Amino acid sequence: xxxxxxxxxxxxLAVGVLACFLAVGVRLVFLHVVDREELLGYVDRARRQIxxxxxxxxxxxxxxxxxxxxxxxxxxxxxDPWALVEYLELDRNEARREAKAREQQAKRAxxxxxxxxxxxxxxxxxxPVMKQVRPSLDQKDGTADGLVKDRWTKLREGxxxxxxxxxxxxxxxxxxxxxIYRRTYPxxxxxxxxxxxxNKEGTAVTGAERHFELYLKGEDGWIESEKDGARRELAQxxxxxxxxxxxxxxxxxxxxxxxxxxxEELRTIAGKFNPxxxxxxxSEPRTGRILGMASYPSFDLNxxxxxxxxxxxNYAVTDIIEPxxxxxxxxxxxxxxxxxxxxxxxxxxxxxxINFQGxxxxxxxxxxxxxxxxxxxxxxxxxxxxxxxxAMLMGAQKFxxxxxxxxxxxxxxxxxxxxxxxxxxxxxxxxxxxxTRMPMGHAVAATPLQIHMAMSAIANGGALLRPQVIQxxxxxxxxxxxxxxxxxxxxxxxxxxxxxLARLLHGVVGPEGTAxxxxxxxxxxxxxxxxxxxxxxxxxSNTHYVGSFIGFFPASxxxxxxxxxVDDAQVPDGKNYGRAVAAPSFKHVxxxxxxxxxxxxxQSYSRxxxxxxxxxx
Amino acid sequence: MKPPPASNLINRVILxxxxxxxFTGTLGLGAVWMRQEIxxxxxxxxxxxxxxxxxxxxxxxxxxxxxxxxxxRALLRQNETMRLALSTPRETQVQRVAVSAELKLxxxxxxxxxxxxxxxxxxxxxxxxxxxxxxxxx
Numbered sequence: 001x002x003x004x005x006x007x008x009x010x011x012x013l014a015v016g017v018l019a020c021f022l023a024v025g026v027r028l029v030f031l032h033v034v035d036r037e038e039l040l041g042y043v044d045r046a047r048r049q050i051x052x053x054x055x056x057x058x059x060x061x062x063x064x065x066x067x068x069x070x071x072x073x074x075x076x077x078x079x080d081p082w083a084l085v086e087y088l089e090l091d092r093n094e095a096r097r098e099a100k101a102r103e104q105q106a107k108r109a110x111x112x113x114x115x116x117x118x119x120x121x122x123x124x125x126x127x128p129v130m131k132q133v134r135p136s137l138d139q140k141d142g143t144a145d146g147l148v149k150d151r152w153t154k155l156r157e158g159x160x161x162x163x164x165x166x167x168x169x170x171x172x173x174x175x176x177x178x179x180i181y182r183r184t185y186p187x188x189x190x191x192x193x194x195x196x197x198x199n200k201e202g203t204a205v206t207g208a209e210r211h212f213e214l215y216l217k218g219e220d221g222w223i224e225s226e227k228d229g230a231r232r233e234l235a236q237x238x239x240x241x242x243x244x245x246x247x248x249x250x251x252x253x254x255x256x257x258x259x260x261x262x263x264e265e266l267r268t269i270a271g272k273f274n275p276x277x278x279x280x281x282x283s284e285p286r287t288g289r290i291l292g293m294a295s296y297p298s299f300d301l302n303x304x305x306x307x308x309x310x311x312x313x314n315y316a317v318t319d320i321i322e323p324x325x326x327x328x329x330x331x332x333x334x335x336x337x338x339x340x341x342x343x344x345x346x347x348x349x350x351x352x353x354i355n356f357q358g359x360x361x362x363x364x365x366x367x368x369x370x371x372x373x374x375x376x377x378x379x380x381x382x383x384x385x386x387x388x389x390x391a392m393l394m395g396a397q398k399f400x401x402x403x404x405x406x407x408x409x410x411x412x413x414x415x416x417x418x419x420x421x422x423x424x425x426x427x428x429x430x431x432x433x434x435x436t437r438m439p440m441g442h443a444v445a446a447t448p449l450q451i452h453m454a455m456s457a458i459a460n461g462g463a464l465l466r467p468q469v470i471q472x473x474x475x476x477x478x479x480x481x482x483x484x485x486x487x488x489x490x491x492x493x494x495x496x497x498x499x500x501l502a503r504l505l506h507g508v509v510g511p512e513g514t515a516x517x518x519x520x521x522x523x524x525x526x527x528x529x530x531x532x533x534x535x536x537x538x539x540x541s542n543t544h545y546v547g548s549f550i551g552f553f554p555a556s557x558x559x560x561x562x563x564x565x566v567d568d569a570q571v572p573d574g575k576n577y578g579r580a581v582a583a584p585s586f587k588h589v590x591x592x593x594x595x596x597x598x599x600x601x602x603q604s605y606s607r608x609x610x611x612x613x614x615x616x617x
Numbered sequence: 618m619k620p621p622p623a624s625n626l627i628n629r630v631i632l633x634x635x636x637x638x639x640f641t642g643t644l645g646l647g648a649v650w651m652r653q654e655i656x657x658x659x660x661x662x663x664x665x666x667x668x669x670x671x672x673x674x675x676x677x678x679x680x681x682x683x684x685x686x687x688x689x690r691a692l693l694r695q696n697e698t699m700r701l702a703l704s705t706p707r708e709t710q711v712q713r714v715a716v717s718a719e720l721k722l723x724x725x726x727x728x729x730x731x732x733x734x735x736x737x738x739x740x741x742x743x744x745x746x747x748x749x750x751x752x753x754x755x
């Protein structure tokens with residue numbers, strides 16, 4: 001072989017190698033420069049994925065940490081029939097493929113048994129089908145015929161985790177699932193009107209769920225990464241990751257057991273009297289913390305869709321009633337506070353009219369005829385004429401000012417919203433008789449919570465507080481991020497006046513009082529009965545009443561304020577007075593609360609009045 | 618001086634090329650190994666995250682079940698089903714103790730220990746069955 005021939009061959013080889021390199025280079029230029037955008041788009045569609053990580057909604061707890069609302073995962077089970085086909089097609093061995101198919105069929109039969117479905121229905125769901133899409137979207141299988149593989153056939157919704165675990169253990173090919181969080185309320189209807197609920201779309205509708213949505217909701221996160229051919233995430237290709245932030249927990253001041261006691265009592269009231277509505281509120285006077293707030297009618301939070309809208313209202317704040325005789329604490333408290341009268345001051349309550357500012361005014365009727373009564377007796381006997389004379393003694397403006405101080409005519413600042421202001425007109429808009437009627441709780445309207453908080457002010461040394469229904473907000477790790485402390489709204493009367501009035505209210509359950517027999521020995525019940533005629537078609541009805549019993553105990557060391565209000569009780573003899581329809585429930589609830597909250601009876605040596613020391617604030 | 622022969626130079630070039638190839642190959646293999654490790658670590662990390670999420674989910678599930686089981690109404694039902702006849706005590710059933718309950722119990726126990734009837738000569742040779750208790754008065 002000549003040397004020149006060998007050189008030629010080497011040159012040819014070198015050119016060939018260079019040409020190959022050049023071809024590779026050109027292809028690379030096409031891939032990376034010319035077709036870059038198109039190819040990147042394809043990769044993006046085929047491999048890139050953004051997975052949203054849903055934040056867990058915070059829980060709602062009672063003051064003792066019992067769960068009132070939480071989120072439970074539920075699984076939606078579906079079938080990707082094409083995944084099964086592809087799995088079987090991977091195996092080229094005919095015999096082995098058939099064995100695999102038989103094995104999968106047996107598993108599907110087990111799946112049917114777990115789901116309580118027929119095998120035929122399951123097999124139908126596993127039949128691969130094509131679905132129609134817009135041709136512009138049909139780019140996945142290479143042909144733009146408007147048909148793509150249907151990879152999602154829903155089998156069952158709302159599966160719980162244990163059931164799903166059993167299904168997952170079967171390892172059925174082609175099964176796919178989606179996990180969602182559904183709100184659940186472990187206590188059913190307990191405190192339903194306070195907690196509120198989330199509807200099917202996950203929108204908070206009422207109560208704490210709605211008003212604390214900002215805290216409860218949390219923030220969803222997301223992960224940008226790539227997936228493999230089997231749609232599994234390739235974690236090494238995660239490019240961006242924003243972690244989800246779980247929602248905060250909301251701790252209510254409600255005590256589940258207290259709430260349960262109130263709701264059981266309401267159930268009894270409903271069974272006995274079938275009222276239009278009824279509500280019971282229990283709170284701590286020194287902090288304004290609501291321990292329980294129950295309304296009738298109510299509903300089951302887990303079946304909210306079946307509850308009528310009327311049952312979903314929190315009557316304690318959404319409805320107004322005339323307070324009736326419970327409003328007499330305003331006139332009595334104001335007169336005592338200004339030093340116009342003492343408990344022993346006497347008034348003639350037998351008169352039928354009185355001269356006020358140069359005009360003779362007709363005084364309201366009494367339930368029983370009275371003669372001369374002291375202020376203490378006006379309170380204990382609930383004298384309408386006595387209360388009117390007390391108000392006249394101080395004048396319309398002063399009386400109105402005190403009523404406002406008690407919180408009437410303004411919202412209480414209830415944290416769950418839905419509250420109405422009530423009606424309290426200024427003296428300029430009063431008619432001639434209002435000064436005689438308002439002191440007995442007519443010509444004024446208030447929510448049950450307003451009346452409750454007014455009584456609570458007496459129990460708290462004259463300090464009117466904002467009702468607290470939220471105790472604190474905790475983050476997902478249990479750290480307290482916000483605490484709600486007692487909030488004073490006004491000093492209604494002097495602490496000494498409050499203590500004096502508390503003693504007078506204790507007389508209501510005494511032998512001469514309107515609620516004789518409803519005291520609990522050793523616990524000094526201080527309360528006021530109330531019976532108001534309802535206004536039907538613009539007139540006071542003689543058959544429809546609102547009966548109430550509002551009070552606190554022990555009178556000299558108030559620990560619990562309790563209100564029972566029954567609207568339009570159906571009583572056979574028509575005597576639906578506060579004493580008959582509300583006082584027995586008050587006593588029954590108080591007896592249970594004394595035991596549950598371990599309230600000590602008042603000892604002779606501890607009769608130093610907390611109210612006299614000015615209460616907590 | 619005589620220049621080195623051309624074959625020596627070629628040999629050096631070949632040697633250097635080989636070394637470069639080995640070095641580059643090692644680098645390449647190292648990069649592949651590193652990517653593999655990154656991939657495995659990422660997958661392990663994801664698996665751990667999934668387990669954590671799963672544990673949290675199961676914890677929530679369990680908490681909800683516990684809450685359902687111990688809510689007042691469910692407990693009352695249990696009370697009826699199991700015929701326990703448990704009920705809230707009434708004030709008349711409650712005996713309030715003004716002095717320290719602990720002190721009272723210790724006094725009662727010590728009274729039993731030092732009771733004359735229970736003492737006997739036979740017990741002198743064996744350790745006492747009861748141990749006297751004391752309590753600090755606060």
